[in-house]
Amino acid sequence: MIKKILTKNIRVRFAPSPTGPLHIGGARTALFNYLFANQNNGSFILRIEDTDTQRSELKWVQEIIEELNWLGIEWNEGPDIDGKFGPYKQSQRIDIYKKYLKKLFLENKAYYCFCLPEELEAKRQEQMARGVAPKYDGKCNNISKEIIEKNLAEGKNSVIRFKVVSKKVKFKDLVRDSVEFDTSLLGDIVIAKNMNTPLFHFAVVVDDYLMKISHVIRGEEHLSNTPRQILLQEALGFYHPIYAHIPLFLNSDKSKMSKRQGDVALSDYHKQGYLPEALINFMVLLGWNPGTEKEIFSLSQLVKEFSIEKVQRSGAVFNMQRLDFINNHYIKEKPISALTKLCLPYLKDFDTTGFSKKELEKIIELHKPRMKKISDIFLLCDYFFIDNLTYNKEMLRWQKMGDNDVKEALEAVEKALLKKWPVRITSSAHNASRSDAGWNKENLEKVLMQEAELFNLKKNYPLKNRGFMLWPLRVALSGKQSSAGPFEIAEILGKEETLQRIQDAIGMLS
């Protein structure tokens, strides 16, 4: 007797296994579930599938929760948020599974199997070599009760198998329409190691039923698992949830995204300084689009606009360049004080104490358009915090300049700066502070743009090609092939350090 599908109350779940860091593909599965639940006024459940006690660890449960929270994906029920259908960790539901396991035994739908893993593996190899679908041959299906008791009493290695009924299983999938499998190709599956150790298929089916899950939205790798679970549902008299199998993230060679070819943990992206809003936006566009040309979405917009039916059927290559682009977009949008806060941890190896909050914000602002990810800030702005820049003196040359030309240019800069901001010989505190007055980007620009033209006139360089003065200056201040502009740098560095760096450059040329 199969009960009707529950669709009035939308309830979905994300069911990760805490055997390692949260996979980025898992994060997208969670996202799709979250979006689907929230746009339908439903509930989103986080369920921890830790039946594999060997590999499951508490720290991974914590990581899953932390990283999902960081992304901004919230659930209504889970290991940390109690609901009516808990507990939400499978390791705490052993008695529940036992009850249904007994039911299966009682109805003669499950049996003990005493085959050894090695002999099973040998059979599997042999079958595959012969070109047939590897499947369990049902050897232990008809062992007598006495033998079973005896084996069990002796503590012989055993597992519990479910009798897979041969039939055509057809189900509707929100992403793939109708899918059909012939279960006669399937062998009897192992659903538990023993009465206290249920396995994946069984625990999933029981929990989805008990937790009143209406829609199972999961990765495509589970598509071929679905008929087994449907058979289990039928054997237990459960309703069938509606399925939606979403496409996989792919490596650039189109294989399933794997660690071998790059980062797969959500935390890796977190650590590198990808913003949660960027990751969300990027992930959702891999396999879904609104059908319009809009590409930037916040999580709350997605709740409104997302549609599971528009999810793509084929896998999507995880394209880092596109992630970088989207991340850069969100970095540029971020208010400067918030962005600075995010950058600071990546600057912890520098001594930033000499800079005020305002100055640090200016530094970040300057490098914002260049940042693909927050961690980039380290290499982008290091020259502000390094006392003695090291660079090749050839770098100081602009176009056809020689050492002497560069030296002249820098000396002209120095002279002009000192003229406008003279060094006081009588070093009273009052005068010292006055000498820096008006040392800002605007004034520096005014003075030096003019000076650059005078220099060109003198040297017979093209008048408007101000690089003859500004390029050496910028390199002297940054020590870099590319950096922010010289006026901006000088403003933040302050007069003393600016003049010092010019002096250092001149020193290299003598």
Add this chain to the structure above:
RNA sequence: GGUCCCAUCGUCUAGUCUGGUCUAGGACACAAGAUUUUCACUCUUGUAACCCGGGUUCAAAUCCCGGUGGGACCGCCA
């Protein structure tokens, strides 16, 4: 090997259901140009795709069939 899924620019995709408006649109990347002292940002422009073969039709990216290619699964993992 078996089963299932999939197939539009290098990548993500729109268009496919309801065939004509598609000499196939957008975005990333790439290239060129403008701007700038450099890089980046910004703006403009450009290169670039309907897997192949048949069929149906006045008309096919779109419907049908067959290939081919790619992927997932086939566990006492999930």
